[in-house]
Amino acid sequence: MGALKLQPLVRPDGMTTHEYAHRRLRQAIMVGSIRPGEALTIRGIAEAMESSPTPVREALRRLSSEGALKVLDNRRIMVPRMTADRFGELIALRTVLEQHAARRAVDHITEKQIDRLVEIDKAQDEAIARKDSATTLLLLNQEFHRTLYTANPDQIIMPMVESVWLQLGPFLGIAMEYVEQLYFVDRHQEAIAALRKRDGDAVAAAIGADIREGIGGFERGAIENLLRLAGQ
Amino acid sequence: MGALKLQPLVRPDGMTTHEYAHRRLRQAIMVGSIRPGEALTIRGIAEAMESSPTPVREALRRLSSEGALKVLDNRRIMVPRMTADRFGELIALRTVLEQHAARRAVDHITEKQIDRLVEIDKAQDEAIARKDSATTLLLLNQEFHRTLYTANPDQIIMPMVESVWLQLGPFLGIAMEYVEQLYFVDRHQEAIAALRKRDGDAVAAAIGADIREGIGGFERGAIENLLRLAGQ
DNA sequence: TATTGATTTTTGTGATCACATTTTTAATAT
């Protein structure tokens, strides 16, 4: 049996079933709770969220277009396996994408929106002090970055950034399981200061360092070890 | 009635209906043959390609995730409208993405693959001399870029590049209709020379210039004029 | 014990139907 365990998620009023299925699966993949190689069946998912194949299939198509899922030749669907090379590509792409997104936000972001960034950063510090779950920290960190990039009203890049996050999710799940304690360092304050000065280069530098010293800090050997440990 | 006219497209053996619907719609959007704001109905598309709503819906979900289509609050689906600001974002993003993709391909591309690029470039020159349709030229140009970027076996970026192409498609359709003759200049030979020398910076510079002097060359005023002419 | 082959089950796929909402059309009143 599928026996797919999905964290419950509130379903806002008026949200369609396929949209709900999409959001719920996406959330699960993003925080690494679905393992690469794990078999995903349409009927299994439909059963798990008490609906039917049709809307689940729509959700799966979207997720595969977002790079979160891969459709095999057998037409079976799974979370893509990670490799050290693919991880390197993802980090390099993440850096380029987010530096560009940050630069493009500098001319649009308001002081009020920067204040919001300060709030999120504070919430993150509190969560660290409170020793909240790694998942909570991850989501707060994403909220910081998303808030920054979407300050640009004509921005086109956010879905691509989220796609990279989605593709990194499963590896994060493995890391959270096998690494004693993940260090959470960030360069958010540096980014905020640069934003206040409207210094695009400095903002991009802060974002670059933030990624490099965060998830980008995994060394090749460490990645290979983790993947071996997880039986990937 | 929808009266959606879709260019015929061969359906490879074994291709599923939703995949075929996806490819056919994608192709139509990519070359600008579906106008922004044009009403797209599930049943209309299903009828046009002699199938049923279910697979068409899957195709539409994928295309909306790829940024090619937008789902309105009414749940109606259409090709997004272009604005001068959005166009600017798309060109800036296209430049960053493709320069990165090109850089990342330099270390992987083989001499044989570079030879293939030469062939495609030659085919392009012949098509220009033959005064082939703008669509043909567009597709050849895409083939050149795609061949270059996918030389990197672990590449993650291609779907994002294609997403930008898709989002530029409808504007290209408008431009092709209202502009007397589109100039086709490219920096492909420069890129090829740089690839042979394995000079990443030079390759990126060539790609940057290629985009800037190609579709990126539309000036803000020209874009606004075109959009006004097309009643957008 | 391992392997092959047949049977059963599971799974993806696509068409169809019913329902609710939205859009369009038609008719009426101002």
Next chain:
DNA sequence: ATATTAAAAATGTGATCACAAAAATCAATA
């Protein structure tokens, strides 16, 4: 003519069914 209201048509959505292909199970054989 314009605006308003009611009826009709069109549309998105989700469940269900039938079918074919794939996977899993089990029995028989080497």
